[in-house]
Amino acid sequence: MGDGADNFNVILFCHSMYGMKPKSSFIKRALELLVERPGSGFVVVFHREETMHLDGLTCHQTASFPTGVTRVADDDMVLDRFAPFIAGFAMQDEHADKSTRAEWRKVCRTLGHREQGHQDQLLFSSPEIMAAFTRHATALTELTSQVPLGTADGAKNRQARLRRPASIVRPTDIRHVQQCVCWALDHGVGLTIIGGGHSGHCLWPNVVSVDMGAFDQAGCKTGGIVCKAMAAGLTVPMGARPSVGAGLWLQGGIGHLARLHGLACDAIVGAVMVSVADGRVLCIGRACLAPVYSIRNWVIPLSDRREAQLRLGDFDKLVAAKSPRNSSVDAYLYWERDMLCLGVSMIESSTSKPAFGAPTHTPTPMSSLFGPEDNYNTVNGVGLFGTEMYMSGMHGGHGGDKTSSFKRCLFLKHIGEANMIEILVTAIEARPSPLCYLHLLQGSGAVCDVAADATAFGCRDWDFACVCELLPLSSGVYGADLGPDPRDAALATKAFGPNRPRLIRLKQISDPRKVLAYACPLVKAPMVPTLIILVTGESCAGKDYCADIWVSVITRCASAKLTARVIGIGDTTKREYAEATGANLQRLLRDRRYKEQHRAALTAFFQEQLRHRPQLREEHFLNAVKDAMDMDVLLITGMRDKAPVAAFSHLVPSSRLLEVRIQASNETRRARGSCQISGDNDDGTECYPPSLLFHNDSIGNEAAKEFAQTHLLAFFHENLQRLASMPGGLDLCTSLLQAHFTGDWAKVDLVACCEVGGFVYASALALRVGASLALIRETGKLPPPTISVRKTSSHISSCASHDAGEKGIEVGRNIVPSGASVVVVDDVLATGKTLYAVLQLLHEAGVSADKVNVMVVAEFPIHRGRELLRRRGFGGARIQSLLVFDGA
Incomplete structure (x- = not known):
C-alpha cells in the first residue's frame, strides 16, 4: 500500500487489521488504490464482528458468521500461546509476563465454555463478519x-x-x-x-x-394503534407487545385475536410506500368492535416426561381443539425451582363488559383438567399487553430486566402427539439458560379463513406457534424475525408457503438493486422441480392416465405438502402441427383415437422440425421444466427418447430425474385403442433399463395409487432430507441404500466397490443384506491371480491431484462368479469414468451390464456420467442415487 503501487481490483484484509488504529483510515487508503471506475474494485475485510468499528464508512455488502467457535485445549502451555494472540500483544518484561500470563489463563478458564464430554477443552464464541467496500464507502x-x-x-x-x-x-x-x-x-x-x-x-x-419513528404511519407502534382504535370503539388484531412496529403487520402479526379476526396483515386496507427501485412514491390500494378480555392462568408442576405427555396431550385434544374462536389458549413449558412446569393462559374476548377483575366462574374444560385457575383478571386491549405469563408470572417476570436471546418461531400442528412432546421436553431440558422457555401461542380459527396465496403470509394451516427446535415437524415458519443471519436461510424457505416463488419474483422486480438486503431473506427459488418423472411407454399403455393418478396421490399426501403437475412434452408439437395442417388441436390433446389417426403425420412433422432444429428435444424438455418451475414434482409424458435420463439429466443438475416405464400387454393396449401393436413391443428396457417399471394391466386405479405411495413419495422421505444435510450418518445411509434398491436383495450374489470412496458404504451394506463383498483395488494391491483393466482418473481424483494419467484396477480372479448378479456401490457418480472401469472389469469377469445394479450416495448429473456409460455400451446397467446435487 505504499506510494506508486498499481491499482487493484481487490484488496483483502483477512484478520490483519487487529491493532490498526483507526481502522477507517487504513481502509480509506486502500480505497484510493482501487481501480478508478467506481463499483469495479473492492476492499474486503474479514474481522471479528464485535470489534470492527469503522467510523462512518458504508459497506457495499456484508456476510456474517455468528456461530463461529474457537476451541483450545485447557492446558497452561496452550493457553499461554492462545491468550497473547487474542490480546494482540505480549509482555516484554519477563517477570510481568509471568504474572500476566497467569492472570490471562484465569480469564480464559472463567470465560470459556465446556461441552459435556469435552471437559478438557475451552470453547469461545467467535462470530466473524466479512464486509466489502467500494469507492462509494466515503x-x-x-x-x-x-x-x-x-x-x-x-x-x-x-x-x-x-x-x-x-x-x-x-x-x-x-x-x-x-x-x-x-x-x-x-x-x-x-x-x-x-x-x-x-x-x-x-x-x-x-x-x-x-x-421511521417520526412518522405516525410507518413509525407507529402496536400500543398506539390499539389505543386509537379503542377510542373509536374498535379493535385491530395485533400482536402481544405494545412497542412492536410495522414489521409485525407487514409480515403476519400473531396475537390473541387471530382466532377471531385473523392476522394483523389481513386487516391492512392500503399503503403509501417509497419504491426502492427508483425512489418514487406509490399509493397502494373492516372494522371490529373493541372487546374486553378475561384472562385465567394455571401453573401445573410436571413430575416427569410421562406426566408432561399426558398433560400436553389433554391440553391439545380436550381444550385447544375445542376452544371457540373468541378464546385463545396458550401453553408455556419452562423450568423453575428445579421442576418442569406447564403454564396455561386462557384469554377470552367479549364485546360485553363485565365488572373488571370480577371472576364469572364459568365452568371450562381447563377447570376440570387442572382445577381452579391460579389467577383471574379482566382487562381492555391495552391492559392485555401486561398480562402475558412470560411478562409477569415466569422466573419472577421477564418484563423487568432486559434479556437477550436468539429466538425464531415455527408453526405446529398436533402438539399432543408423542414425538412432538418428546422434542419439546428435550428442548427445555437442554436449555442454554435457566430463563429459556417455550411459548405455544394458539392459532387456527380465522387465520385459516384467508387463502394461502391471498397475502404474503402463506402459512395458514397451523394450531400453535412455537420455536425452532421443531423444524422437522413444523408446518411453516414465522417470517417476522428472519434477517441476514445465515441461520435464517433455511427457515426462510418455509416462511411463505406456496407464495415464496411469487414473492421472490416481486422482490426481484421491486428491489432489483437490493437496497433492503438485510430484511427477511427471500432466497432465490429453485428454478426447477425437485423431482422430474419421465413417464414413458408404448402407445395406449396408460401414460397420461397413470401420471394424473400419481399427481393426485402426491398432492394429497398431507405429510409431504407437495405440489405436482403433468405436462405432455408433445403438446407443443401438436399445437404447431394443428396450426400448420388445420387439425383440431383440442382433439389432438384429448381424443386418443383422433390422435392415433394423426400419429404418423405428427411423427413426420416432428422429424422435419428436428432436421432444421437439432436441439429441439432439449428445447421441449427445458420448456416443460420452465413451465413447472413452481412445482415440487413434474411428470412429463409423451417422451420417446432412448435412455432419456442419461440424455437429459445434465440439463437439470439440481433435480432428480427418473424414468418410469409403463408396460401393458398387447391385448390391453389394443382394447384401449392402439393402432401400433405388431412388432412395436420392443421397449428397449433390456438395453436401457428405466429407473422404475410399472405394469398397467389391472382394472381400476388402486395399483397406480399404491405404486406412487410406495415408490414415488419415497423420494421425499424425511430420512433422505436428513441425509442431504448431515455430515456423517453411515447407518442411515446404508439403510437408505438397502430400502431404495428397486431389485430383490435375495437375488443379489455380490456387492462390489472400488477404492476408496465406496469401501465404507459397501462393506456396511453387504453386512446388512447378507451378501458377499468384492473389493476392487488399484493394480498391484491384491495377490495374484487377478483380473485388471485400465482406468483414467475420476472427476474427484483429478481435482485433488495433478496426476491425471491412467491407472489400473483389479479384482481377484475367483471373487466374481461368471453371470453373477452384482450391486456396485460408490460414494459419487460424476463423469462416470470410475464406474465405466468397474463395469469393464465385471465384463471381463463374465458379468454383463444387465446383471449389474449401481447404487451411489450422491450424483452430479451435470457431468453426464450416465451418458458416458450409455455411449460406451453399458447403458443396460441400472443406476440409482440417493441424492442429486448441482455443481461440481
Whole structure:
C-alpha cells in the first residue's frame, strides 16, 4: 500500500487489521488504490464482528458468521500461546509476563465454555463478519447533509444495539425517505429499517439505518394503534407487545385475536410506500368492535416426561381443539425451582363488559383438567399487553430486566402427539439458560379463513406457534424475525408457503438493486422441480392416465405438502402441427383415437422440425421444466427418447430425474385403442433399463395409487432430507441404500466397490443384506491371480491431484462368479469414468451390464456420467442415487 503501487481490483484484509488504529483510515487508503471506475474494485475485510468499528464508512455488502467457535485445549502451555494472540500483544518484561500470563489463563478458564464430554477443552464464541467496500464507502456525508440524524435509542433488541451502524438517520417527511433510497441506489449500498426496534437486524455493522419513528404511519407502534382504535370503539388484531412496529403487520402479526379476526396483515386496507427501485412514491390500494378480555392462568408442576405427555396431550385434544374462536389458549413449558412446569393462559374476548377483575366462574374444560385457575383478571386491549405469563408470572417476570436471546418461531400442528412432546421436553431440558422457555401461542380459527396465496403470509394451516427446535415437524415458519443471519436461510424457505416463488419474483422486480438486503431473506427459488418423472411407454399403455393418478396421490399426501403437475412434452408439437395442417388441436390433446389417426403425420412433422432444429428435444424438455418451475414434482409424458435420463439429466443438475416405464400387454393396449401393436413391443428396457417399471394391466386405479405411495413419495422421505444435510450418518445411509434398491436383495450374489470412496458404504451394506463383498483395488494391491483393466482418473481424483494419467484396477480372479448378479456401490457418480472401469472389469469377469445394479450416495448429473456409460455400451446397467446435487 505504499506510494506508486498499481491499482487493484481487490484488496483483502483477512484478520490483519487487529491493532490498526483507526481502522477507517487504513481502509480509506486502500480505497484510493482501487481501480478508478467506481463499483469495479473492492476492499474486503474479514474481522471479528464485535470489534470492527469503522467510523462512518458504508459497506457495499456484508456476510456474517455468528456461530463461529474457537476451541483450545485447557492446558497452561496452550493457553499461554492462545491468550497473547487474542490480546494482540505480549509482555516484554519477563517477570510481568509471568504474572500476566497467569492472570490471562484465569480469564480464559472463567470465560470459556465446556461441552459435556469435552471437559478438557475451552470453547469461545467467535462470530466473524466479512464486509466489502467500494469507492462509494466515503459518501455518507451526502446523505447526512440532507436527512436529520437519529440515535440508537429506537432499537430495543439487545443484539442489534451491540452493532455499530454507519449512521442512523431519522426522516421526518416522505421527501427524506426518498432521499435515503436515492442515495442508496446511487452508491450501491443497502439500508436497514427501525420500526419498533425489536428486530435483531434493524441495526447492522457499517450500514445506514433509517429510523421511521417520526412518522405516525410507518413509525407507529402496536400500543398506539390499539389505543386509537379503542377510542373509536374498535379493535385491530395485533400482536402481544405494545412497542412492536410495522414489521409485525407487514409480515403476519400473531396475537390473541387471530382466532377471531385473523392476522394483523389481513386487516391492512392500503399503503403509501417509497419504491426502492427508483425512489418514487406509490399509493397502494373492516372494522371490529373493541372487546374486553378475561384472562385465567394455571401453573401445573410436571413430575416427569410421562406426566408432561399426558398433560400436553389433554391440553391439545380436550381444550385447544375445542376452544371457540373468541378464546385463545396458550401453553408455556419452562423450568423453575428445579421442576418442569406447564403454564396455561386462557384469554377470552367479549364485546360485553363485565365488572373488571370480577371472576364469572364459568365452568371450562381447563377447570376440570387442572382445577381452579391460579389467577383471574379482566382487562381492555391495552391492559392485555401486561398480562402475558412470560411478562409477569415466569422466573419472577421477564418484563423487568432486559434479556437477550436468539429466538425464531415455527408453526405446529398436533402438539399432543408423542414425538412432538418428546422434542419439546428435550428442548427445555437442554436449555442454554435457566430463563429459556417455550411459548405455544394458539392459532387456527380465522387465520385459516384467508387463502394461502391471498397475502404474503402463506402459512395458514397451523394450531400453535412455537420455536425452532421443531423444524422437522413444523408446518411453516414465522417470517417476522428472519434477517441476514445465515441461520435464517433455511427457515426462510418455509416462511411463505406456496407464495415464496411469487414473492421472490416481486422482490426481484421491486428491489432489483437490493437496497433492503438485510430484511427477511427471500432466497432465490429453485428454478426447477425437485423431482422430474419421465413417464414413458408404448402407445395406449396408460401414460397420461397413470401420471394424473400419481399427481393426485402426491398432492394429497398431507405429510409431504407437495405440489405436482403433468405436462405432455408433445403438446407443443401438436399445437404447431394443428396450426400448420388445420387439425383440431383440442382433439389432438384429448381424443386418443383422433390422435392415433394423426400419429404418423405428427411423427413426420416432428422429424422435419428436428432436421432444421437439432436441439429441439432439449428445447421441449427445458420448456416443460420452465413451465413447472413452481412445482415440487413434474411428470412429463409423451417422451420417446432412448435412455432419456442419461440424455437429459445434465440439463437439470439440481433435480432428480427418473424414468418410469409403463408396460401393458398387447391385448390391453389394443382394447384401449392402439393402432401400433405388431412388432412395436420392443421397449428397449433390456438395453436401457428405466429407473422404475410399472405394469398397467389391472382394472381400476388402486395399483397406480399404491405404486406412487410406495415408490414415488419415497423420494421425499424425511430420512433422505436428513441425509442431504448431515455430515456423517453411515447407518442411515446404508439403510437408505438397502430400502431404495428397486431389485430383490435375495437375488443379489455380490456387492462390489472400488477404492476408496465406496469401501465404507459397501462393506456396511453387504453386512446388512447378507451378501458377499468384492473389493476392487488399484493394480498391484491384491495377490495374484487377478483380473485388471485400465482406468483414467475420476472427476474427484483429478481435482485433488495433478496426476491425471491412467491407472489400473483389479479384482481377484475367483471373487466374481461368471453371470453373477452384482450391486456396485460408490460414494459419487460424476463423469462416470470410475464406474465405466468397474463395469469393464465385471465384463471381463463374465458379468454383463444387465446383471449389474449401481447404487451411489450422491450424483452430479451435470457431468453426464450416465451418458458416458450409455455411449460406451453399458447403458443396460441400472443406476440409482440417493441424492442429486448441482455443481461440481
